[in-house]
Amino acid sequence: MDAIVTAGGIPQPGEPLYSFSNGSSKALIDVAGKPMVQWVLDALSNSTKVDNVILIGVSQKSGLTCAKPIHYISNQGRMLANIVAGVNKSIELNKKSEYVLIVSSDIPAIKGEMVDWLVETTMQTKDDLYYGVCPREVMEARYPESHRTYTKLKDIQVCGADMNVIHVSMATTHLDTWEQLIGNRKSPLRSAAVIGFDILFRMFIRQIALQELVEKASARIGIKGKAILWSQAEPCMDVDKPHQLEIMREDLTRQKKKTSAAEKRLKNKLVKGK
Numbered sequence: 042m043d044a045i046v047t048a049g050g051i052p053q054p055g056e057p058l059y060s061f062s063n064g065s066s067k068a069l070i071d072v073a074g075k076p077m078v079q080w081v082l083d084a085l086s087n088s089t090k091v092d093n094v095i096l097i098g099v100s101q102k103s104g105l106t107c108a109k110p111i112h113y114i115s116n117q118g119r120m121l122a123n124i125v126a127g128v129n130k131s132i133e134l135n136k137k138s139e140y141v142l143i144v145s146s147d148i149p150a151i152k153g154e155m156v157d158w159l160v161e162t163t164m165q166t167k168d169d170l171y172y173g174v175c176p177r178e179v180m181e182a183r184y185p186e187s188h189r190t191y192t193k194l195k196d197i198q199v200c201g202a203d204m205n206v207i208h209v210s211m212a213t214t215h216l217d218t219w220e221q222l223i224g225n226r227k228s229p230l231r232s233a234a235v236i237g238f239d240i241l242f243r244m245f246i247r248q249i250a251l252q253e254l255v256e257k258a259s260a261r262i263g264i265k266g267k268a269i270l271w272s273q274a275e276p277c278m279d280v281d282k283p284h285q286l287e288i289m290r291e292d293l294t295r296q297k298k299k300t301s302a303a304e305k306r307l308k309n310k311l312v313k314g315k
């Protein structure tokens with residue numbers, strides 16, 4: 042399937058990452074020697090399940106690279122409008138396009154195998170929306186200082202993923218509801234209010250389990266939705282605040298050093314073999 046990468050956000054004065062972006066795109070903030078979004082593009086390059094990359098919000102002049110064909114789209118001004126433009130481009134590229142991968146530019150730790158796992162897992166059924174969540178214990182084991190916001194349910198505490206799959210029909214139906222949900226995506230309680238105060242109340246008193254929440258929310262909106270439970274934290278570790286940026290910089294710098302050391306050992310082994 043095609044991957045739509047949303048990279049239109051520009052931190053404004055007073056916002057947490059403004060001093061790191063210098064008035065430019067958040068996606069281009071340096072993380073361990075690369076623009077943040079380049080790490081995402083590298084993961085998509087290594088995926089066996091991605092055909093095209095539709096990059097929204099940065100221009101071709103940015104110097105970004107990807108092993109898959111990149112199609113640039115200018116920022117449409119709102120998250121939903123960006124997604125709709127991306128879906129329309131996917132359909133333009135392939136009239137038979139059914140599903141698209143929506144990937145945020147601020148999850149630099151994802152890997153190609155995570156992308157493949159998500160595509161393979163979601164395509165086992167025919168739902169309209171697949172939304173990933175990460176259990177609190179998984180996130181805190183991987184990133185103990187991340188300080189994510191968790192939705193506390195009857196059976197589990199989760200935070201949302203920033204790599205999800207939708208049917209292309211989602212770009213034409215229930216747009217008002219999507220606009221509200223996207224606008225409130227950082228507030229689980231406000232998001233719940235969009236789909237019903239009865240659900241909000243049961244969430245507040247922690248008397249609704251994850252599966253029931255998905256079923257009731259899907260029925261209220263009029264779609265078939267499915268929660269994807271991640272056993273890895275990286276797709277849910279987005280960079281919204283300075284301390285999260287530093288976590289990613291340190292983590293990916295360590296990974297680069299390990300990779301470099303492994304490549305050096307392999308090179309030395311090959312030289313000795315000759």
